[in-house]
Amino acid sequence: MQRVRVVLSHASHPGNIGATARAMKTMGFSRLVLVNPKIFPDPQATAMAAGADDVLVAAEICSSLQEALSGTVLALALTARRRELATAPLWARAGAAEIAQVAGAAEVALVFGNETSGLSNDELAQCGRWAMIQANPECSSLNLAAAVQVMCYELRLAMQDAAAPPPVAGAGASATHEEVEGLLTHFEASAVASGFLDPEWPGRLMLRLRRLFARSGLEKEEVSILRGLLASFRQPTGKRHGGTSSAERSEGAD
């Protein structure tokens, strides 16, 4: 449960931050990360936290979701609205089951957006999965802390169930958020250099790639392979110079 962080992006109401801390603690979670909270700390947050002041006191404050997700290998974004450019959403229970399995060995995050506007498309694209809480279609927007309560409850139950995840043969270590970001930056530089991407009119290319790789659950070695490939494409002579790393060299010659 130490490997689970709850991220609130741009929360408006300090009362919701406090109620979130309480919701987390009742389900056994303690790592709260706040991305640009509008008002925090605040007496209202403390009042709503009830017995969970320790969670509030230990909360980390970040200036971007990027920073908040640092070190995670899987983030589950919660949203009440259907989005464009989105992969198929999971229902909350299935999302919790996936997060629970990954949390057995690596850092994960549950990500919640602003009370009014939710998560931006840019923020959503940084999350490998997204989930919806089954709700009344005519009134589907739960209070922020209530949504945290439901998800933390589902995750607590899923973590009890996930005692013995199916053994995976051949799966390597997951890439961290930063490693995936490094790959995306590399892709972007290569696409600009090749003329495929016009930096003046970038369109949605990088968003699409980000979404694809977030969904793929990249492994460290896969990031190395793809970066090795990209590096090789930049060689003007079409010859391999093996410049970037020995990882890439050994991969080619495996």
Added chain:
Amino acid sequence: MQRVRVVLSHASHPGNIGATARAMKTMGFSRLVLVNPKIFPDPQATAMAAGADDVLVAAEICSSLQEALSGTVLALALTARRRELATAPLWARAGAAEIAQVAGAAEVALVFGNETSGLSNDELAQCGRWAMIQANPECSSLNLAAAVQVMCYELRLAMQDAAAPPPVAGAGASATHEEVEGLLTHFEASAVASGFLDPEWPGRLMLRLRRLFARSGLEKEEVSILRGLLASFRQPTGKRHGGTSSAERSEGAD
């Protein structure tokens, strides 16, 4: 869902009554019954109800739990504490399943006690079942409205026998097996041309890429983007010839 009533006994904080109304409505429930609320109606209740004022306006007010349960055939009491003289508690999910079955043909109630003291033993004795929400044993007391949210969520799911998968907005059509194969062939040709892959010693590069893309669930458009990128990397001049057609051109010339 009309057969389900949510009963709050001796609620202290009007904000919790409003938040309860919202929690109910988001899960499709509308019948709220208040037993001796301390303060109601109240502007704080209305503020916390957000879009669920209609539930508040229609709330019934009773002077005893007896009266509140009139006409029901099964009531499920929620409590965070273990009690003497109580039958074995159900976990919330099992309690919801039982209530859902009965609600198919008769009136039922979910019963919640006061924020501080919970339900009295007398009140508990009027309920046919009681349930606990699985929680952190060191901090097991959910906020009242948060507990209502979790129970109404469990009941909504229990009442939908088998939930259909969430409809997908924005996700594109999946790539066919052949399209993914075409992408892999393109990757291979590019890697050979760039010198990254030695055809004499191919190693496991293609196996790794195949595995990655199989896992990703590629969409048609993503295949086009990646092939466009690969094609652009092959242009010696670094000029862009435009998406898919250039991919096809360079593929044909391989």
